[in-house]
Amino acid sequence: MWWHRCSCVPLRPVYAEFELSLTAMGAKPSGRNVQGQRVCQRRPGSQGTKMEMPLWLAKGLYERKRRVLSMELPKVYREGWRTVFGADPTVVDLHKMGPYYYGLGSQLLHFDSPENPEIANTILQTFIGRFRRTMDSSQNAYNEDTSALVERLDCLERSLFKAGQSGLNSFQLWEKGRSSHLTASSLVINYRKRKITDLQA
């Protein structure tokens, strides 16, 4: 699981899956951890096997000197897509291309690929290119359906959008003079809603 940088953590596992060439020797028994995730099974001595692995596992096994694993970059970070991002970052549907584009990209730099400087630069420039539009739309969409604005954004951009919206809403509340209006806590409202649905069920 790759942890998103802001530590409000959802517990859904995010599999950063990519092909790995295992150039390792050594008996590795079939591993299965508590959640019963995918079994990494290898027969002893099978070199050059390609398999998919979660990011945390790849990071744990990776070693520069010993060359246990070599990592194959996912599509979005390769040369072809990098040129697309260079040309116009705003047209890309980042949610479809991997909802954690920025986060995963930053983690991939860990694996010492020769293209690292270019990957890092692309990620940075993409963010810079797209940020303006995200900020603009979040500050100007008041009280309307924002799904069209949000659907092509990656998760980091979505959290920024949400922050912008919450700022905008607070400001509007203040302008209307309702910032001193006392309200029930959100917990109470949710419990009440839950109770009603329980009664109806």
Added chain:
Amino acid sequence: MSLLTLRRNFFNVHVITTTKIYRENCLNEAKTEGKSELIPSIKFRHSCLLRNQRCIAAYLYDRLLRIRALRWEYGSVLPTTIRFHMCAEEMEWFNQYKKSLATYMRSIGGEEGLDITQDMKPPKSLYIEVRCLKDHGEFEIDDGTVILLKKNSQHFLPRWKCEQLIRQGVLEHVIS
């Protein structure tokens, strides 16, 4: 923002699996003695252990953050429905947090201390108009008068007295 019951059995399974995996690792390490063959498998198991640890830590931490928010949203006394979902250690943590907060509040603002859980939104007037959302019984205000809070009754009460009840959903702040 809801707190569900702590998944105890999930943790027990985790502890058992962890010890099993750890023991396998120790066995392998004993066999190694200078050869580097088994190191990838040791690293593999270790990564699994660390990852499970991270997941559990995140889950527990998230719960703690919600429990902390409960102090600010609900007040010092939690309703039984919520307390039912908390385990003993979390209750203990909550009580400690309450104590720390109370100590802090006493230390600031001069002699009597300052209640920072009040006036979370900027106050505009001393007295506010409130409507009762459910029967809450009798309510005494500072000058001794007792008010009967019946459903749908409206009252003009001091703000600092009502704030807690409004947050709990008993009263509703009416703005004309």
